[in-house]
Amino acid sequence: MRLLLEPEPDTDLDALTAEAKAAHAAGLDGVMLRQTRAVPVPLIVAAALAGRVDDLLLAVEVDVGDRHPFELAEEAAVVDLVSAGRLVLVVRPSEGAEEEYGEALDLLRTALTARPFRFEGRRWRVPAELPENVHNLETHIRLMPSPAQVRLEIWGSGAGRDAALARGLGYLADADADPDELGRAHDRATAALGPAAIGAPRARRESLSDSDALVTRLRAGREAFGQDWAVVAGGSGEATALGREVRPRVQLHRLNPTVERLWEANGR
Numbered sequence: 001m002r003l004l005l006e007p008e009p010d011t012d013l014d015a016l017t018a019e020a021k022a023a024h025a026a027g028l029d030g031v032m033l034r035q036t037r038a039v040p041v042p043l044i045v046a047a048a049l050a051g052r053v054d055d056l057l058l059a060v061e062v063d064v065g066d067r068h069p070f071e072l073a074e075e076a077a078v079v080d081l082v083s084a085g086r087l088v089l090v091v092r093p094s095e096g097a098e099e100e101y102g103e104a105l106d107l108l109r110t111a112l113t114a115r116p117f118r119f120e121g122r123r124w125r126v127p128a129e130l131p132e133n134v135h136n137l138e139t140h141i142r143l144m145p146s147p148a149q150v151r152l153e154i155w156g157s158g159a160g161r162d163a164a165l166a167r168g169l170g171y172l173a174d175a176d177a178d179p180d181e182l183g184r185a186h187d188r189a190t191a192a193l194g195p196a197a198i199g200a201p202r203a204r205r206e207s208l209s210d211s212d213a214l215v216t217r218l219r220a221g222r223e224a225f226g227q228d229w230a231v232v233a234g235g236s237g238e239a240t241a242l243g244r245e246v247r248p249r250v251q252l253h254r255l256n257p258t259v260e261r262l263w264e265a266n267g268r
Helices: 013-025 044-048 067-081 098-111 158-164 178-198 209-224 236-251 257-265
Strands: 004-007 030-036 057-064 087-093 153-156 170-173 201-208 229-233
Touching: 004 013, 004 170, 004 236, 013 030, 013 044, 013 236, 030 044, 030 087, 030 098, 044 057, 044 067, 044 158, 057 067, 067 098, 087 098, 087 158, 087 257, 098 153, 098 158, 158 170, 158 178, 178 201, 178 209, 201 209, 209 229, 209 236, 209 257
Parallel strands: 004 030, 004 229, 030 057, 057 087, 087 153, 153 170, 170 201, 201 229
Antiparallel strands: none
16 A cells, blocks of 8 residues: 655645655655645645655646646646656546546646647647647647656546546545445446556545554455555654554555554554
């Protein structure tokens, strides 16, 4: 199980840096950023954080559909370069743009490949080939600069589940998502895609009010839908608890019963 720490909404950059360092010290895999009042542009904040904390994944959740996906791809590529290939781009459908979400995913993935491309969708066309552009008309373009990763990791989230799974992408479920329904959705995608679905991350948002309760929930999620990522809300204290108490108990499929009894007897 891989663990990402999601800071509280009002956390500023200095506090984010401290929490990211705590996550790194606790052996967590990364942090998750999304748009809040304190973090109005999470991709820019991720770029700033990349220079302050090494060797930590930077997952960034952004809305897609209310602006051109190519613009988002340009920003993501720069952040991936600045962070030396540590970006995970999590895209949630913008409110009112759910119908265009699948097309936005396709354009994002196409744009982030390191080769010239042409895209013709129902809403977006790249290159646009507007009649006003009378000079240097191109039939194909390439995103510059290319991201550091050969394949930048893209996850769906929120209402984008079916579109993401149909494309073999990872998916971040909300905390209240039904684990059994998630299992059925992943099974349908696996049956349709075959080997193309192998390895797609299966994540869910979690909270840490009690370590034992979270361990139980993560184990149940693993059984129900193959959960292998958890995005846990909290700060430095939660990062320490995740590293010391939660991760060891869910890292393996099942602990030896004797080890589990010793763990409980010694109060973790």
